[in-house]
Amino acid sequence: MIDRKAFRKDFEQMQQALARRDEGLVAKGSAWARAHALDTVQRDMKAQSEALQAERNRVSKLIGQKKRQGNDASEELARMSEVGKQSKQLDAEAKEAELAFSNALLEIPNPPHGSVPDGVDENDNIEIRRWGEPRQDDVPAHWDIGEALGILDFDAGVKLAGSRFSVLRGAAARLERALIQFMLDMHADQHHYEEVWVPAIANRKTLTGTGQLPKFEDDLYRLEGEDAFLIPTAEVPVTNLYQDNIINIADLPIKHCAYSPCFRREAGSAGRDTRGMIRQHQFDKVELVQLVHPDDALTALDELTQHAAAVLEALELPYRVVDLCAGDIGFSAQKTFDLEVWLPSHSCYREISSCSSFAQFQGRRAGIRFRTESGKPEAVATVNGSGLAIGRTLVAILENGWQIDENGNDFVVIPEKLRSYMGGLAKISAA
RNA sequence: GGAGAGAUGGCUGAGUGGCUGAAAGCGCACCCCUGCUAAGGGUGUAUAGGUUUACCCCUAUCGAGGGUUCGAAUCCCUCUCUCUCCGCCA
Structure with missing residues (x-):
């Protein structure tokens, strides 16, 4: 599998190397193109999902504290009920996007080393x-x-x-x-x-x-x-x-x-x-x-x-x-x-x-x-x-x-x- | 194939709903102390992703996946694997 960070950082270089195998590997509709399209989307979704999870975790902790001290937490409870559902939904979507991305990555071949001679067969x-x-x-x-x-x-x-x-x-x-x-x-x-x-x-x-x-x-x-x-x-x-x-x-x-x-x-x-x-x-x-x-x-x-x-x-x-x-x-x-x-x-x-x-x-x-x-x-x-x-x-x-x-x-x-x-x-x- | 038990960090092993990414011990690393050795004391010690110069911070992960819940290592379901006994077998 190609390196995810390198995929972003050395995108052009990798693309050229892959094209040496076969132009089709980086053409429209290729795993390479799919991965490229999905990468940012996938990360944005994940960031969103994580932010919501952080919120949920924070308030849940607060609820725990209040209950232990015998205080009323019904306001937070009501609010979090909705957040929990939303978070689950977002998380599922983010996971799906991540899966699509990593599935695409798994189908991208290894970029050839610079010393590999050019040629088609x-x-x-x-x-x-x-x-x-x-x-x-x-x-x-x-x-x-x-x-x-x-x-x-x-x-x-x-x-x-x-x-x-x-x-x-x-x-x-x-x-x-x-x-x-x-x-x-x-x-x-x-x-x-x-x-x-x-x-x-x-x-x-x-x-x-x-x-x-x-x-x-x-x-x-x-x-x-x-x-x-x-x-x-x-x-x-x-x-x-x-x-x-x-x-x-x-x-x-x-x-x-x-x-x-x-x-x-x-x-x-x-x-x-x-x-x-x-x-x-x-x-x-x-x-x-x-x-x-x-x-x-x-x-x-x-x-x-x-x-x-x-x-x-x-x-x-x-x-x-x-x-x-x-x-x-x-x-x-x-x-x-x-x-x-x-x-x-x-x-x-x-x-x-x-x-x-x-x-x-x-x-x-x-x-x-x-x-x-x-x-x-x-x-x-x-x-x-x-x-x-x-x-x-x-x-x-x-x-x-x-x-x-x-x-x-x-x-x-x-x-x-x-x-x-x-x-x-x-x-x-x-x- | 049948019956039962189990799966927690590098290892052993606690933990039945929040203060647990996880006690304690072992191991390992660094530091201190001691003339050497032995013993002792202290600190640190998972992985992945995001953010970051870096630190920090956030998220996920207690076999895997799903569910209940504001909140799951802990409750429920499914699966996988391991162990024990029985059966079969090179």
Whole structure:
């Protein structure tokens, strides 16, 4: 959530920043425009209501005093009867206006950081650097490799649950599990994130805290009969671990890694990546989350991005780092670096991790604060990123490790660092 | 799922209509005292919003929402959560 005071004070500046995402965000009828219109109205109404409440409180106190002393207070009583009703009415109206205002605020995205490049979509993202040698020979798509080896079963996923679900068998199932463990170990032991394990269901307040709600309810699976949802990422429960807390400044930064399944309806992506494991309704992910002092957010983002990249390097998967443009960063993010892994079957880089700084946007929404030197509570900054998406990593390993032996049989070389997690297995061959 | 009990500040815990934003204790911070230590004394210590250079002041908040009342932590209703017992269960 944007800062209310800054909203008034730095209005122009914020508006320009938001317009860099999309002109429509600040156009007539936008949440931004609504909030702007409601702000003064809302405060005036509140001031009025409070003045009346003050009057009511004052006289009520007087009545109490008089009664205690045995004096007659009927005159005040008669007068206050009316004031009480009026006050209730005003208060209700003021609350309604305040609610409309804060609802509008909740739908305003984070103004991008000044360093975020201009642009409207992924074509305007800027490549920062590359790592590794992308293989250029012809490689089959992972679904062909997986089916040839008998380890990926898309038909079974469809039968059990529907489209965009899949079943892993044998070495692929083990690879999924090995990757989770490998990544968690690396982040916990080498990068010093405290591992947590969290629920895969979150309530409305929690999802509002990280910014998925109220705007993106259609992207979530909602539980029938409950105001709760399957989480789209572990970022949601892990960040909200500190919801409504005031953190001791000495405890910052707080760093957590977590594995969780993730559930996404993919409502807006009909027809995209319909084959294979790239875009599933359910997928596994190891997530990195940091709560930091606002001054440290961008440094932490660099650090966290490198932590995610370290996984790709350990797995010998070529990748590049992309600085997302203003039109392509997510709702809550102030700045985002994507890690894209090389997929030889399509000769392109595909997103495998998205690392963002949210500045104080989530901290304000979720009520996660720390105490400054002066003793005043202030919202923490949050930084998070995938470290990494497991399914896409599995895809990348299948394609980048794919080989053909002298008899013309497919096999996949398992990255060396992963072998101990695979019971020593060095390559996956057809069963 | 059934029955009962409960939810108050960083914590423990008083408080059944006004003098309670809230006793007392603990914790924490600062100060004083004591040669050191131990003990002791004093002061302060919620959050949000409004106003303000700042202080002050005003408003709200005792799980959440609504109601009764001039006035609600306290009375009434609804909901949520926690605990105990029973049932079921990986």
